Amino acid sequence: MADKTDPKQSFLHPAYTVTNIQQRVRVLDGEKISYPSWVNLFRLHATGFDVLNHIDGSPTPEATSTKYSSWKKLDAVVLQWIYATLSDDHLVRVLVSESTAYEAWKRVHNLFLNNKGSRVAALQHELTNLTLATMPSLEAYCQRIRELADQLTAVDCPINNTQRVLYLVRGLPREYDVVGSLLNQTLPQWENACDQLQSEARRIAARETVSPTPVVAAVITNPPSHPPNRDNCRAPGTRYDNSCNNRSNTCAPSQPRPQAPAQMPFPYWALPPY
Incomplete structure (x- = not known):
């Protein structure tokens, strides 16, 4: 049983209890999780577990200090x-045999933020050419614009709220012209602009699902024809037959029926003699 009076045994730093770091911080891959997002999540986690001083450049204890071993x-x-929150491609470029946490933190920083000029040009090009048609959903479209804006901020090229909204409207298709024009005029806050687009997307989806009922569709596609007026086909000298025109209710004159030969009222042998 541990001696509770021993300070070394009675105190356990909360960082040692973390077992699911990838679920807390997520894996930095540069696509689903961008570098600015990873930094924010990692700093939040490090602050909560009281180890922020290991990545913010705080001075380290001297090797001869009594605190150095625990540090x-x-x-x-x-x-x-x-290391656990980097993708495999990024890990091989950051992993070294001897390193402190702060040194590794700086290597990750340099990996994403070196060559700022070319990085800014690439991000701005993608942001300018991004359209809703190239994204799987409206939510993904809005999220990608936000990620690109955050990455531009990380390379010292921030864009303000107005520019974000304008980029958002630029890539919309024609069916969003009405709400796009409204956003161009009002330039609301980013979250409000995304909410208005979501409402418009739901309205468009509801309109596209509306279709005529089968009965109405049948009436529209197959209008009823007017039956012929048989009374009009009974004009003198005509009879009703298949030559009637159903739309005009007129009939073509029919051919006269052949007359049967006249029959004698009694047999020929009963005729009186001449």
């Missing part, structure tokens, strides 16, 4: 967090 162990935990 070194805790720094190794934070270093594992960094």
